[in-house]
Amino acid sequence: MSCGSVTLAQGPEGQGQSTDFLRGAGSLAEASPLALSGLKLETPCVTWCLRGDPGLLAQGGFQGRKLDLPLSALVNASQQDFELLAFAFEASEEQLRPARLIRVGLVQNRILLPPDAPVSEQVGALHRRIAEIVEVAAQCGVNIVCFQEAWTMPFAFCTREKLPWTEFAESAEDGPTTRLCQKLAKTHNMVVVSPILERDEAHGDVLWNTAVVISNSGAVLGKTRKNHIPRVGDFNEATYYMESTLGHPVFQTPFGRIAVNICYGRHHPLNWLMYSLNGAEIIFNPSATTGELSESLWPIEARNAAIANHCFTCAINRVGVEHFPREFTSGDGKPAHRDFGYFYGSSYVSAPDGRRTPGLSRTRDGLLVAQLDLNLCRQMGDLWNFKMTGRHAMYAEELAKASQPDYRPHIIKE
Incomplete structure (x- = not known):
């Protein structure tokens, strides 16, 4: 490995990683035996610092x-x-601007109760789990935390059934999940991005796939919705909600x-582009996606x-597999089944210079x-000039033409 890895246990995914967490471990090495005595070393590994991943490094991966x-954060995790991973991206030092250092926290998790458990119990269990993880994020100095898509529920949109799944929907402005996140945000001085199934009570009780953004003051800063709705495989989401307006x-x-580019929107380059043109320095992509369909793209x-x-x-x-009470099909020739497939986790962060962190586990919360360092955004813009060389006006004109029903593709033939 190119650098050290400190683990608090050895699990199935920890093979080949160091489990000697006292050697070269900084603050951990200085800890007394008494402070470490409560650790359960038989649990799966929690990684502290940069994990050497030869496959990733060979692809020009994380260098930092x-x-x-x-x-306290390591013990609690x-x-x-x-799993707890932590990495740092650095930018070049500037003379006129100080470094703009902030910390983001990405949370991935499995559902805690089976989908046929009472709705209120499922939501309550997830609320408690996320509050635990956010507490550790606060100990790690996180300024902005983002959860996965529709984090308060099973990803039941594959079933095309309405009840009980629509009962997980709630108000983005003052629903119980938003109230919880407001409390967490204010307590920890942290911006919270909370993707939920929204019940728009002010407009006919319709449903939306929504991310609520809550300021570190505890106020609801606003919301954004999923711009692109999939119609592929078991992603039967259009049965429940439509594209954002x-x-x-x-x-x-x-x-x-x-900004928040929800799930399927990541497949659409113009979606990312518009958030960037509107000034986003960090774009979160909370998702729920399965291995067979998308892991090679992830x-x-x-x-x-x-x-x-x-x-x-x-x-x-x-992460995980979610088994539903009744079988369903999606008209794709596959036999009836009760699960969506395997949600493979692997959450990661990428920088504007192409570096990325190793991903979280495929199997664990x-x-x-x-x-x-947000200065890196402008530094890479100055280096590559994509926003200057992007020819947006030209593409806007051509896309406007291509959107017309009488458009004829520009194909030159012999």
Whole structure:
């Protein structure tokens, strides 16, 4: 490995990694045996600092320094059984601008109760789990935390059934999940991005796939919705909600300008582009996607978007398999089944210079902490000039023509 890895246990994914967490471990090495005595070393590994991943490094992957974390955060993550990774991206030093250092936290998790458990119990269990992880994020100095798509529920949109799944929907402005996130935001001085199934009570009770952005003051800063709705495989989401009408809002926070490109929107380059043109420095991509369909695309799309748009991107996916009470089909020739497939986690952060962190586990709950220097956005813009050379006016004209029903493709033949 090119650098050290500190783990608090050895699990199935920890083979080949160092489990000697006292050697070269900084603050951990200085901890007394008494302070470490409560750790359960038989639990799966919690990684502290930069994990050497030969496959990733061979692809021109993460090149940076380890991000030291408090012992309390490491202990809590181990005791609560979720992975904790931390990395730092650095920018070139400037003479007129100080470094703009902020920390983001990406949370991935599985559902805690089976989908046929009472709705209120499922939501309550997830609320408690996320509050635990956010507490550790606060100990790690996180300024902005983002959860996975529709984090308060199973991703039941594959079933095409309405009840009980629509009962998970709630108000973006004052629903129980938003109230919880307001409390967490204010308590920890942290911006919270909370993707939920929204019940728009002011407009006919219709449903939306929505991300609520809550300021570190605890106020609801605003909301954004999913711009592109999939119609592929078991992604039967159009049975529940349609495309957003809110455009591409960017939210000014004390920790930078952020946007939220929900799930399937990552497959659409113009979606990323519009958030970038509106000034986003960090674009979160909370998702729920499965291995058979998209895992080969996952490491590429958010990373490419970071490069093309001179911004940081944060790709977040849930983990596990969710088994539903009744079988369903999606008209794709597959036999009836009760699960969507395997949600493979692997959440990661990419920088505008093409670097990216290793991903979180494919199988475990996790918190990925990344320290970003937002000066890197403008530095890469000055280097590559994509926003200057992008020829947006030309493409706007050509796309306007291509959108007309009488458009004829410009094909030259012999």
